[in-house]
Amino acid sequence: NAGVMQNPRHLVRRRGQEARLRCSPMKGHSHVYWYRQLPEEGLKFMVYLQKENIIDESGMPKERFSAEFPKEGPSILRIQQVVRGDSAAYFCASSLAPGQGSGGYGYTFGSGTRLTVV
Amino acid sequence: AQTVTQSQPEMSVQEAETVTLSCTYDTSESDYYLFWYKQPPSRQMILVIRQEAYKQQNATENRFSVNFQKAAKSFSLKISDSQLGDAAMYFCAYSLFGNEKLTFGTGTRLTIIP
Numbered sequence: 001n002a003g004v005m006q007n008p009r010h011l012v013r014r015r016g017q018e019a020r021l022r023c024s025p026m027k028g029h030s031h032v033y034w035y036r037q038l039p040e041e042g043l044k045f046m047v048y049l050q051k052e053n054i055i056d057e058s059g060m061p062k063e064r065f066s067a068e069f070p071k072e073g074p075s076i077l078r079i080q081q082v083v084r085g086d087s088a089a090y091f092c093a094s095s096l097a098p099g100q101g102s103g104g105y106g107y108t109f110g111s112g113t114r115l116t117v118v
Numbered sequence: 119a120q121t122v123t124q125s126q127p128e129m130s131v132q133e134a135e136t137v138t139l140s141c142t143y144d145t146s147e148s149d150y151y152l153f154w155y156k157q158p159p160s161r162q163m164i165l166v167i168r169q170e171a172y173k174q175q176n177a178t179e180n181r182f183s184v185n186f187q188k189a190a191k192s193f194s195l196k197i198s199d200s201q202l203g204d205a206a207m208y209f210c211a212y213s214l215f216g217n218e219k220l221t222f223g224t225g226t227r228l229t230i231i232p
Contacts, residue, residue: 107165
């Protein structure tokens, strides 16, 4: 049973380009979460999605960032017109629907995508 | 808003000894979960241990145990018989419900001295 798959593992973009980060949740998981980790900091929540629906985007920057989790295919975190401050590791996690499964044990992280903006 | 504070940016311990990592949190809720995650250089986030706030008994997983003090809002991690493979960043985290968003502390870098 494959875990949470994120790709690419490393992504380099020039300032002003677009970055697309992909996340395939664990089989059977219907909820996806995106987190950002700046250098030497903890993970910060960005957005929480279920298929075709954004549940909570309270941590998303107001501009340039968007996320989707379509009915078919992976969840996508999209950053338009990247700037140097977007350089970070972006983690995806997936879980069963809240209230199901075994709480935190059902919450699985991917290995992250390290975005470098040059 | 919930906050999680880890006041020890770095800790070190001799191999086979015991080390305790500190974590405090702030919440007005009574039902929540607390977690310790390990992040080795590979960057993978690994769940070490979980504590449900309604349980008075401290969680234990092999060499890892917690000291959960609900009134003091304290949640420390004790690692016994430290091993070289324990070297990593350790993050304390909080969630209101087990499967919703996590709030993380800033982490403690643990070094194991051979």
